[in-house]
Amino acid sequence: MATWDLVVVGGGPGGYSAAARAAELGLKVACVEREARLGGVCLREGCIPTKALLDSSELFARASGGGLEAHGIRVGKVTLNLQALLARQAEVVEGLTGDLAKLLARRGVEVIHGEAHLAGPGTVAVARGQAKPLALEARAVLLATGSEPVIPVVLPLDGTRVVDSTGALAFPRVPRRLGIVGGGYIGLELGSAWARLGAEVTVLEALPRIAAGLDGQVARTLARSLTAQGLALRVKTRVAGARATARGVRVTVEAEGETEELAFDRLLVAVGRRPRTGGLGLAEAGVALDPATGRVRVDQAYQTSAPGVYAVGDLVDGPMLAHKASAEGLAVSELLAGRTAEVDYDAIPSVVYTDPEVAGVGWTEEGLKARGAAYVAGVFPFAGTGRARCLGETMGFAKVLCHRRSGRLLGAHLIGPRASELIAEAALAVARGATAAELVATVHAHPTLAEAFWEACRVAEGDR
Numbered sequence: 001m002a003t004w005d006l007v008v009v010g011g012g013p014g015g016y017s018a019a020a021r022a023a024e025l026g027l028k029v030a031c032v033e034r035e036a037r038l039g040g041v042c043l044r045e046g047c048i049p050t051k052a053l054l055d056s057s058e059l060f061a062r063a064s065g066g067g068l069e070a071h072g073i074r075v076g077k078v079t080l081n082l083q084a085l086l087a088r089q090a091e092v093v094e095g096l097t098g099d100l101a102k103l104l105a106r107r108g109v110e111v112i113h114g115e116a117h118l119a120g121p122g123t124v125a126v127a128r129g130q131a132k133p134l135a136l137e138a139r140a141v142l143l144a145t146g147s148e149p150v151i152p153v154v155l156p157l158d159g160t161r162v163v164d165s166t167g168a169l170a171f172p173r174v175p176r177r178l179g180i181v182g183g184g185y186i187g188l189e190l191g192s193a194w195a196r197l198g199a200e201v202t203v204l205e206a207l208p209r210i211a212a213g214l215d216g217q218v219a220r221t222l223a224r225s226l227t228a229q230g231l232a233l234r235v236k237t238r239v240a241g242a243r244a245t246a247r248g249v250r251v252t253v254e255a256e257g258e259t260e261e262l263a264f265d266r267l268l269v270a271v272g273r274r275p276r277t278g279g280l281g282l283a284e285a286g287v288a289l290d291p292a293t294g295r296v297r298v299d300q301a302y303q304t305s306a307p308g309v310y311a312v313g314d315l316v317d318g319p320m321l322a323h324k325a326s327a328e329g330l331a332v333s334e335l336l337a338g339r340t341a342e343v344d345y346d347a348i349p350s351v352v353y354t355d356p357e358v359a360g361v362g363w364t365e366e367g368l369k370a371r372g373a374a375y376v377a378g379v380f381p382f383a384g385t386g387r388a389r390c391l392g393e394t395m396g397f398a399k400v401l402c403h404r405r406s407g408r409l410l411g412a413h414l415i416g417p418r419a420s421e422l423i424a425e426a427a428l429a430v431a432r433g434a435t436a437a438e439l440v441a442t443v444h445a446h447p448t449l450a451e452a453f454w455e456a457c458r459v460a461e462g463d464r
Contacts, residue, residue: 005022014314022333034116038111044097048092113128146275165186211358286305347427376402381394382416
């Protein structure tokens with residue numbers, strides 16, 4: 001029996017962030033991870049490999065005639081070596097997971113590989129295959145096991161023709177026809193990547209629009225852009241079933257009262273994710289779940305209904321985002337060390353890595369209207385900035401939403417080049433309660449893409 005100040009169950013963003021910070025603050029920490037590599041879904045099979053695929057596919061699309069000639073650059077016939085592309089993707093993941101293991105080792109965190117479950121007050125049992133099981137005694141236990149894909153019973157995976165997001169990262173060849181069930185962030189990102197590599201992509205979404213959580217103006221612009229790139233976006237379309245055949249997948253869909261069968265070479269099921277709570281022994285330990293969502297109930301300090309047991313990330317309420325999990329993990333470590341900490345959920349940015357990129361933080365315009373809030377909107381196109389024109393990437397705009405009386409920034413939404421990087425300034429402004437006037441008074445370098453955000457603030461301030 002080993003005694004620890006903190007045992008973290010799960011080596012993903014929430015878990016490794018908590019473990020590293022707690023050790024840095026002087027706590028004795030162990031991190032239990034069931035997979036051979038640390039990093040969780042995000043690093044091993046989600047965020048990182050997806051972005052590597054997206055970046056490689058973008059380079060391929062540009063070299064294949066996606067705008068280089070406008071810069072006076074001509075290339076010969078461009079070919080794709082998919083195996084090399086995927087090998088680079090794996091290399092990126094391997095490098096980052098290796099660096100993470102070294103980081104925890106330097107902090108003094110003991111990493112234990114195995115299946116963990118709560119075995120009683122302050123005790124975590126770890127099954128390690130053929131090795132002797134361990135019992136870890138801990139002052140505090142942090143559950144950070146993340147989430148897993150939701151797979152409807154009518155869409156059984158076979159790992160070859162019908163796959164989840166992990167399977168869609170490693171197709172042995174570019175599908176001629178790729179169907180995607182779900183028009184959320186995951187489906188749109190992977191659909192964009194494979195479309196750029198030559199696939200004919202059809203997105204099947206049951207809701208009236210894709211990316212339903214986005215600001216409406218942004219979502220409509222994204223839909224037009226993806227359609228122009230060749231993606232077929234079929235909204236208000238319910239998938240009733242799918243069956244794999246020797247040559248592909250037959251998918252039955254229902255739309256506007258009509259039933260139709262579609263044929264694809266591959267089908268990606270990306271309808272959402274759910275908390276990964278199986279095998280943790282939550283019920284036996286007295287950890288309460290929300291019956292409606294299956295998420296772990298926690299208080300403001302992330303403590304569950306079981307004393308000494310905490311939970312963060314995809315296990316608890318809020319957006320299923322890696323940086324949200326990291327922020328919560330850091331907060332728990334600070335609290336356990338006797339410090340104060342909190343996460344500002346109003347200022348958590350979200351990003352869709354399509355082309356153009358989409359990023360947002362704070363309230364959407366639809367949300368403000370529903371509340372009856374007094375606000376003004378300021379919008380400025382990227383085409384109005386010199387930097388975007390030099391890049392040849394003028395699609396999209398920056399949009400800010402400010403309180404009509406105070407001018408305080410309530411939300412910001414970007415669609416256009418480098419939106420994933422530009423959103424950080426907006427997130428800081430929302431978190432610190434900055435006003436449009438204060439942002440306008442902040443000198444922005446010229447020429448930069450950030451000037452679009454500055455100009456949008458000028459528009460909003462002028463309309464107050």
